[in-house]
Amino acid sequence: MEREIILKRILASKSESDFLFQANLQHKLMPREDLSLMIRIFLAKKFLLERIPDETESIYDLAEESLSLLLKKDVSEINELQSGCSGATSAMAKKVLFLMALQRALNIKFAEEAVADIRTVESMTEACYHAILQQNKENGGA
Amino acid sequence: MNEKLCRMIHRGSEIKLNVRPIFVDFTHDYVYEGPCRFGKGDSLTPEYDKMVNGEIYKGFLAVTKANMPDFVNLLEPVRVKQYSDDWRMHEDDMQKMLINHDEADLILWTSSGRDLQVIIEFARRSKKPIAFYNEVMFALSCDVAALRARNLEVYPFYDWDKSKNILKALQVRKILQNTRALVINRFATDSSPISAQDGFLSLEKATETFGTHFSVQNVHEFLDQLTNREADANPTMPGRIQQNINDEDMIEINQITDELMDGAVECDMDREYVVNSVKAYYLTKKLLAHSDCNAFTAPCPDMCSTRRLNQEKCTLCLTHSLLEEEGIPSACEADFSILLSKVILQNLAGKASYMGNTAWLRIVDGKLTAPDFSAVTEEEFEKVKDIPNLAVTLHSVANRKLKGYDKPLEEYALRSFAFSGWGATIRYDFSKDMDAPVTLLRINPTCDKLLVVSGKVKGQFGYQRQNCSTAVLYQVKDVKDMYEKTFDFGSHMALVYGDYTEDLKLLGEILGLEVITA
Incomplete structure (x- = not known):
């Protein structure tokens, strides 16, 4: 029963964050601080966090915290819960899935080689900000 | 230097x-x-x-x-x-x-x-x-x-x-594969007929097993180069330029001599005899550099019987000690097995090694019965006579970096090998390292086994004496078992401070050698 409640929360969260992004993408270029806040709210929603993370936090640590909340396990056991044979940790997997969702939400594309270098919320915001700038430039926007 | x-x-x-x-x-x-x-x-x-x-x-x-x-x-x-x-x-x-x-x-x-x-x-x-x-x-x-x-x-x-x-x-x-040993030899054989005949049967097999290269030079050519003369005037190689000790070398040889004598807590030797030993060390360094070698051994008994060491008033004990301190493995008596054992121990441990004849220190009814240490003092013996399972390793090539190359020089005495006062040897008091773990190693004559002995230091003999008598005494698990096992390996063992038994087992596995422990 608890799992159903969590699942409903995730689904509800997804709709709400989509709304947020839809509303704010009316602006072609939002200030970096606003973009940072939007991304952090999106991250909090996706990860089921009960707080908005700040920019200095590690995405891997946040992913582990999210998995812990989701699975009701201790954080130290997260790395043993990987589902594949690739050698990727659960935190790595969660980070990548979030970045893929963020790409869709912002309609941007991260360079494949740059993804592994995104380690903090700040570096993720920077990568998004520059990708949006680049896109605006290519589209002849402001 | x-x-x-x-x-x-x-x-x-x-x-x-x-x-x-x-x-x-x-x-x-x-x-x-x-x-x-x-x-x-x-x-x-x-x-x-x-x-x-x-x-x-x-x-x-x-x-x-x-x-x-x-x-x-x-x-x-x-x-x-x-x-x-x-x-x-x-x-x-x-x-x-x-x-x-x-x-x-x-x-x-x-x-x-x-x-x-x-x-x-x-x-x-x-x-x-x-x-x-x-x-x-x-x-x-x-x-x-x-x-x-x-x-x-x-x-x-x-x-x-x-x-x-x-x-x-x-x-x-x-490192074994890149070891190039300078070997002073008197007879044209793989192993000396006089020195360590319990060493490798075949240098070819040693090279095949370990990759080590052996560069042999003649003992008389070596001894000729101790003389400060024109480099092409050696009787054994007339007209051919060699690496003779020269005036420029003597400046540094004198400096090294002064440092050694000044730094010793006790020095019983005349300066001229220390100079002779330092000359032999310096010549060996020149020959190592000239031959692109990085390890050394020489057959002291073979050389001794030429009477030329007596003539030169030097032995190679100090050479072995000082080379060891510099990270250049150096072994007595042309014992190639010990030379490679030293290469292994020094590089595993990051410490200089000792070596010597090894045996069970047999004490019966409170009396030392074997080996025959008739010159052991009562004070030295009293400290160890009740300790069971004692083994002894002795020679005359102690050095000051036994605790590690990165550690300061240990305290030492300088005494002669020969009773007539020549042949400088560094004397080290092993008894100040009570209960320190030690590991000993030897490779067998057919290059397919390692003997690894582990023990704890319990005392010393010979610090005050001359000659081949610097003995470290250490307690092992079962000294008779240890002694029995040496019969398949030989007398000399190389020794380092520390317990490297597990490291040696792993190395044995990697080299494809059986490891016997005691």
């Missing part, structure tokens, strides 16, 4: 192990689920695989850099990306992995998926040992078993402490 001379000798300890990381990306070309494909949504896409591969690769490099010891030289990593679930091996990827593969002593391999066929093909072509690293523990068992079954050299890296021990053993193997 002459800086140029020191730089010209390429010590084994300066050799690093070259490790190349290789990473093979594995991606799924299509979105599907199945018995070997887990996930849903985005996690089934090729884009997801590519991103996750980047994460795993970065993590692999970070953990490798964080855990590689300083004796490892990490080469430029290689990453290949074409391998996928169509299971084709790409020759251009293989060639990329094989570029400059001779540089590497060890490949550190990991991947993000089922690439065993790639590893096997690479291992066969490169003929390099491979260490597998993978966070997914059961993949290691799979990969290691597959390569071992095919007689390919492979090591699982699942624990960094154990992995560092493996890296150290591989470095020592490389």
